[in-house]
Amino acid sequence: MIVVVDYGMSNLGSMMRSLEECGAEVCVSDDPSMLAKSSKIVLPGVGSFFEGMQCLKSGGWIEPLKTEVISNEIPTLGICLGMQMLADIGYEGKEKTEGLGFISGEVHKLVPQPGECLPHVGWNEVHQQAEHNIFKGIEDKKDFYFVHSYHFQAQDSDDVIATTPYCNKISTVVAKSNIVGVQFHPEKSQLSGFQLLKNFLEI
Amino acid sequence: MLKTRIIPTLLWKNYTLVKGKKFDSWRRVSTIIPAIKVYNTRQVDELIIVDIMATLENREPDYVTVNDFSKECFMPLTVGGGVSKVDHVKKLLRAGADKVTINSSAFEDINIISESADKFGRQCIVASVDVKKINDDYICFKSSGTVQTEWKVQDWAKKLEENGAGELLLTSIDRDGTMEGYDTDLLKRVTSVVNIPVIAQGGCGNYEHMFEALDTGKAHAVSAASIFHFTEQTPLEAKKYLKNKDINVRL
Numbered sequence: 001m002i003v004v005v006d007y008g009m010s011n012l013g014s015m016m017r018s019l020e021e022c023g024a025e026v027c028v029s030d031d032p033s034m035l036a037k038s039s040k041i042v043l044p045g046v047g048s049f050f051e052g053m054q055c056l057k058s059g060g061w062i063e064p065l066k067t068e069v070i071s072n073e074i075p076t077l078g079i080c081l082g083m084q085m086l087a088d089i090g091y092e093g094k095e096k097t098e099g100l101g102f103i104s105g106e107v108h109k110l111v112p113q114p115g116e117c118l119p120h121v122g123w124n125e126v127h128q129q130a131e132h133n134i135f136k137g138i139e140d141k142k143d144f145y146f147v148h149s150y151h152f153q154a155q156d157s158d159d160v161i162a163t164t165p166y167c168n169k170i171s172t173v174v175a176k177s178n179i180v181g182v183q184f185h186p187e188k189s190q191l192s193g194f195q196l197l198k199n200f201l202e203i
Numbered sequence: 204m205l206k207t208r209i210i211p212t213l214l215w216k217n218y219t220l221v222k223g224k225k226f227d228s229w230r231r232v233s234t235i236i237p238a239i240k241v242y243n244t245r246q247v248d249e250l251i252i253v254d255i256m257a258t259l260e261n262r263e264p265d266y267v268t269v270n271d272f273s274k275e276c277f278m279p280l281t282v283g284g285g286v287s288k289v290d291h292v293k294k295l296l297r298a299g300a301d302k303v304t305i306n307s308s309a310f311e312d313i314n315i316i317s318e319s320a321d322k323f324g325r326q327c328i329v330a331s332v333d334v335k336k337i338n339d340d341y342i343c344f345k346s347s348g349t350v351q352t353e354w355k356v357q358d359w360a361k362k363l364e365e366n367g368a369g370e371l372l373l374t375s376i377d378r379d380g381t382m383e384g385y386d387t388d389l390l391k392r393v394t395s396v397v398n399i400p401v402i403a404q405g406g407c408g409n410y411e412h413m414f415e416a417l418d419t420g421k422a423h424a425v426s427a428a429s430i431f432h433f434t435e436q437t438p439l440e441a442k443k444y445l446k447n448k449d450i451n452v453r454l
Contacts, residue, residue, distance in 0.1 A: 008293075009293070009296075009322065009323060010296070011296050011299070011300070011301050012296070012297055013270060013273050013296075013297060013298050013299030013300075014273065014277075014280070014299050014301060017273070017274060017277075017299070018277060021277065046296060046301070046323055046324060046326075046327050047322060047323045047324045047327075048321060048322070048323075048324050051321070051322055051323075081324065092324075093321070112398075116205075117398050117399060117400055117423070118398070118399065119325060119326040119369045119370070119399070119400070120205065121326060121369070121370060121400055122205050122206055122207075122208050122248070122249075122400075122423075122424065123205070123206040123208070123248060123453045124204065124205045124206065125204065143206060143453045145249075145278075145279050147279070147301070147302070147326040147327065147369075148324075148326055149324070149325065149326055149369075165204060166205055185279070185301070187277075188277065188278060188279045188280075188301060190246050190277060190278060191246070193277075194277070
């Protein structure tokens with residue numbers, strides 16, 4: 001069973017339906033004890049880093065997530081804010097905020113180049129930088145749907161497995177052992193997005 | 204490269220897809236769910252769905268119906284109509300919306316924009332602005348174009364941006380449903396004063412109109428309704444046309 005973490009601020013409807021469409025048995029839960037029963041975890045997210053971490057804390061998610069994701073190595077997919085919160089620190093919202101620290105890095109505001117604006121919203125290319133099962137059956141440079149103003153800056157460049165050409169270059173897929181984070185929204189990226197979700201289900 | 208989006212807009216009223224002219228004389232187009240299914244199959248870039256009666260009837264969004272719509276929708280979905288509290292945004296996101304448009308209630312209290320942006324991130328707050336040209340000024344209207352405000356569009360657009368709007372959905376009421384082309388002067392006035400994406404809406408009758416909105420008006424995306432409801436023109440053909448004119452689109 002795949003558990004979608006409901007900490008109060010995500011596009012949960014979209015997330016659940018697209019996973020079901022990909023054939024998963026989905027449980028959207030606001031109860032952290034459900035994580036112990038999960039075979040996969042999805043950490044979705046729409047919102048700001050500060051609010052997101054506040055909600056994870058107040059919902060009692062932090063320790064159970066650490067146990068299942070780090071100690072028990074349950075395959076985990078972070079999406080958009082859910083990907084960013086995998087980092088050590090984020091700078092969006094009221095103050096500098098501590099993240100989950102599952103993949104070393106910081107989350108900073110994008111710096112638009114001439115002619116670009118924020119948020120980075122719409123379809124943009126995902127340039128694969130390393131081989132990974134999450135890309136199985138997905139052509140290099142395929143378009144995925146983005147909507148964000150902050151980005152993940154990984155400490156170790158080996159953790160970055162795809163980038164996107166905007167604001168110079170954004171790290172848009174990060175991965176480390178059982179954890180994958182994607183900046184775009186696979187649940188809204190039609191065929192390529194579904195393929196990525198299916199790949200995650202098969203990991 | 205970031206692609207330019209072509210976004211069909213669906214206006215609905217009691218489960219029925221409608222389209223008007225100049226925000227009036229609404230005509231029934233079809234039921235809405237089959238229309239959503241068609242756009243889903245055609246893999247359009249994004250979809251905007253607005254309940255045109257919610258604010259006029261002084262009620263909050265119909266989450267059950269939005270949930271029905273979103274079940275058919277595996278593309279980015281922006282939902283609007285009747286959003287007057289931060290809690291409405293949360294419930295719409297829960298019902299399957301990816302972004303939420305806010306219009307009339309922002310004139311009552313701009314904090315709905317800033318508070319929603321703080322809570323859910325500015326990227327999911329699309330401020331919708333309906334505008335009429337009066338003498339040489341472009342003036343904002345609220346409540347589905349029925350109530351004139353004191354705001355000139357440039358000032359209002361800047362205020363929305365300052366308060367955390369992630370995108371502007373800019374509609375010319377004068378051009379709405381006329382299929383005579385977008386108001387590129389209106390677009391220029393707004394795109395020259397804000398740094399967030401501006402979605403052009405109102406007046407699209409052919410693909411060249413889209414090009415004008417992007418090239419002359421400097422819009423970041425175009426939205427259209429009548430052209431897709433009442434003609435044989437499609438989002439895919441629009442993109443092929445624009446691609447030939449060096450606009451970056453997703454094909």
